[in-house]
Amino acid sequence: MIHSLFLINCSGEMFLECDYFFEAQEKATDVENVPPVISTPHHYLISIYRDKIFFVSVIQTEVPPLFVIEFLHRVADTFQDYFGECSETAIKDNVVIVYELLEEMLDNGFPLATESNILKELIKPPTILRSVVNSITGSSNMGETLPTGQLSNIPWRRAVVKYTNNEAYFDVIEEIDAIIDKSGSTVFAEIQGVNHGKPSCAIGQINNPRLLDDVSFHPCIRFKRWESERVLSFIPPDGNFRLISYRVSSQNLVAIPVYVKHIISFKENSSSGRFDVTIGPKQNMGKTVEGVIVTVHMPKAVLNMNLTSTQGSYTFDPVLKVITWDVGKITPQKLPNLKGTVNLQAGAPKPEENPSLNIQFKIQQLAISGLKVNRLDMYGEKYKPFKGVKYITKAGKFQVRT
């Protein structure tokens, strides 16, 4: 099982180490693109890279690597949850809590408690108020009793929950992953959808269950009922959670809400080039596309760029050769455009590669797949709780090739 865990920052410096049994050899790599599974003469190192920190775990015996990777992500999620961010400073600031958390999450390399609600019952997250209260009263931020959820069949829910206000919010967030080729046709597109929810006992009904052929559920969903009736029936966990995630890949269902016209070219034998990018809306079902950001990784030979934009602002990072154009909202009447010249290093050969455009955008109140939550019924409550459903469509890994 998981033998030990190291946290390593970008510069390869190790700042936290936990040994679960004996000392393990330390071996750190600080390069990007570090393969997630590294073999060493005696150990296997499985690592993830999150927020500029490598979470490296050392294993000695045959352990499913996905198991380890999933767990490491869970650790990072928990830190995020507890400290608001999963950064080196946050971890150093809370090192004892981190230590306590890891103790609760792992026993002898076996995951113990990874549900956030259980952990929070055992170890209370640090808040300013609590630390003030603790320092006055001398009480601890450690739970004294066995967390109730730990053993129930529904570990995601505490036994007696009381909420001051009864609300159920569902966020339907869809992300479009797409690769658009040079000529503007879609090479590949799919929608990654997520339903986030907030508590109460509920049954959700979805307009077109056929959309959800490829889903993964939170364990709270009763799979049998989904199989037979195609409704989502569940006892919701406490707090925020990811209810289901789904994938829609059939081409005709994935509408691409924006289009891009682009010319990025370099002249032969001269150290300059042209850059002209226009972005416009397409199939957005009457909703505004906003929060548009275009990022382009320019070839290494690019020295600087001289551009003007009709809308938004752009920055060029001469070190990373990344141009970021913050467009904002797209108004169909006046399409945002960014054009100008590119200066190359003198004498450098014409760059070979065609930079890809990475596009981010957001559309409020729209689930691009057409998914809708039709009904949301709650049982076992005497009063009428507030229910709300919010839709949002975002760009996931949305790339335009040039």
Next chain:
Amino acid sequence: MTDSKYFTTTKKGEIFELKAELNSDKKEKKKEAVKKVIASMTVGKDVSTGMALFPDVVNCMQTDNLELKKLVYLYLMNYAKSQPDMAIMAVNTFVKDCEDPNPLIRALAVRTMGCIRVDKITEYLCEPLRKCLKDEDPYVRKTAAVCVAKLHDINAQLVEDQGFLDTLKDLISDSNPMVVANAVAALSEIAESHPSSNLLDLNPQSINKLLTALNECTEWGQIFILDCLANYMPKDDREAQSICERVTPRLSHANSAVVLSAVKVLMKFMEMLSKDLDYYGTLLKKLAPPLVTLLSAEPELQYVALRNINLIVQKRPEILKHEMKVFFVKYNDPIYVKLEKLDIMIRLASQANIAQVLAELKEYATEVDVDFVRKAVRAIGRCAIKVEEAVERVVERERSLGASCRELLQKSGPSGLVAGRGAHGAPLGTQSPAGRLCPSCVRRDQPQARAAMIWIVGEYAERIDNADELLESFLEGFHDESTQVQLQLLTAIVKLFLKKPTETQELVQQVLSLATQRSGPVPLGAASGLYSWLLRSLPGLFAQEPVTSAFPNISEETDLIEPTLLDELICYIGTLASVYHKPPTAFVEGSRGIVHKSLPPRTGSSESAESPDAAPSGPPPSEPPAVIPTQGDLLGDLLNLDLGPPAEGLDSLALPAPSLALDWALTAQRVAWAREGLDSLVGPGGAGLAWSVLSPGSPCPEPGSGLGAHSSAGGVGSGRLGQPAVAPRTVWLPAMKAKGLEISGTFSRQVGTISMDLLLTNKALQVMSDFAIQFNRNSFGLAPAAPLQIHAPLAPNQTVEISLPLNTVGSVMKMEPLNNLQVAVKNNIDVFYFSTLYPLHILFVEDGKMERQMFLATWKDIPNENEAQFQIKECPLSADAVSSKLQGSNIFTVAKRNVEGQDMLYQSLKLTNGIWVLAELRIQPGSPGLMLSVKCRAPEVSPYVYQAYETIVKN
């Protein structure tokens, strides 16, 4: 105030301060102090502080403050080992805490005790642990279950003596799913170190319990249970189906490890289902979406998922055949993800989607990352080989690439050749005119790229309209070109001439005069001299053959995994083995006798349930794509080896297929070598390119084998103990055939090192030098582990004895006969080829002894048709003598039996590639012969095993 304050270094004086704080009456102060100690311990920078305070910290243990208690426990886990005597002080508190009314504290205590690896403490652990295993609170029980595994790691005997294993087995039937899951996890971990212990002896009842618990336990527990289920062998297809049905919902789990473990179970049990079953089809359909979903996760997860999908695609390509697009590469994928996706794309390429794939691959050819571009271009070639119909398109693609060929070739250098090679590899139609290649696109590249381009032009001269123009354009700057390009150009023009003799006569003359008038590079002069001579003296038919000889056919995907290995790896989906595509035995540290797993045989429901053994079974009948490329002729293949000097740049390619083989160029080069040799004879200064690299492209030698071989190299002749059987040397290469070089040799294996013992005799009248050796690809991947060490030139009539260490990491191609090895030896005179048969027992590895039970199970498991019987005549040895003789050559006797006066020896051996061979040797006292029955999953090795037996026994 945050915890980062603890990170400031503790000065000497602070120890006293801390001590005072630890002994303070105020809880808060104590806690702060313990926190400081722990912080310094986490950073590991101030161990002595932690140590010095040991007794003080332990004193804090007796507290009712849970946080403080936990902190002290944390501290104890880390330091108890270095202070075992002091740790004893804590035992009482532990024992007391194990009876605390609060289950949290009981569990915590038993958990912490298990983590303290101090023998003295372990003794005290037993009683509390026993109580905790039967605790009323499931939380305590599940913690105790894990504790058994911990204890087992410290002291296995103790655990067995105390009967904890049985208690643990009982916990599998516990009412709480979490306890079940943890018990399974603990048992699996223990079983890993005791492969034969039958700890997880599953029966339908326990399976049922596990399946029930599966639905209710945590995600991690589900992983343990699924992994455990995967080891179960259902008795018939009905049972397999019902398990599959209950496992399928796990495919929709949010945790990818659960998904992959479920996939493993399904992939394995699917083997047993009949393909006509409706359910089989449903299951296939259900498997695709979760696999695809894994790819939208974080890159690390993607990587592991892709490695596994790679296996699944090879085993059951039908699952993902429609999902090609999800493997398309995004430009910001990490490189490790990109390469995996590329590999899977090639595997999924079929006639239906080839256009799509090629368009996509072309897109990659303009990426930034050189390594990736190279692979992408090579992938185009592989696609062409795989999908015959694609050839035309590839050539086209090639040409449209040709438009951007400049950058492509510049970046990819020689692998551009592969693409061209790809077009050639498959049978070409008559059509597909490559049309006009743009001359400008090949003008200002690196020499390698130019050479590659010229090669393509020469090779496809008949289909490139402006081939002559193109080549002519290169002639202008002929003298400024590197030798490599000049040679290429010369060859290409000669090829062109042979294809279009009328139009290109002038061109040939031009190039020949250019090449010969030039005093410069020796090989070129030689080659052009040869050409001119050939062209003059043998008009017509002659040259068509050598110059335009086609490549031997090569098959696609030479890196396909061998079917039996693939089947084994399918059983390891989701594990490290699946990431490395090697069975765990190949890499798991100290491989504690890991049980080989195999897919269950397919059984029909009509088979009587009580005799599953009798069911005609065997590896899945589905015909896997051919792993073994059709064998080209010896010469062709050897020519295709990367024999060229490094300057050629080809050896950097490490191609899957016989590398691109500038066949003719090599011929020319051999002429060049001849010249080179002459030079070195003439004067020391004249020596040309040195053959520095011996096994280009082959991975580094097996650890240890290189060194060991060197040290043993000297004593091969005399130091042999006579234990391992070694055949006397035979002449492999008679002097007549090799311009005076005679080579005789034999193979041996000593302490894990295979070596080829050679005797080289110079029977010519001139000195020989610059020896080098190379093997063709062979059935077991034999390759030289070190260069041929002949330091001094070999004078006439001198003999030198060398032991060449070999490893088995070379590339693999099935040979006929299986143990055929084709060798190329080069010296300053020429390159010589010969082939020899090696005895199989040099491949028998030292850890080839199988456990008795394993042996029995495996013997039963291997279908009867794989059994082969042989008779070893005239061997008047006793059973023991035979056994010890065989043992010397790594054939191990697992068991011995006497049946009706006959001695039966049950033996096992393992080949370097992990194939196990089981044998039964029957010895009848009085009769001089032995009866040998050999059973192996790869029955084709049996005759060679028999040969090995005969050699060893009669040695």
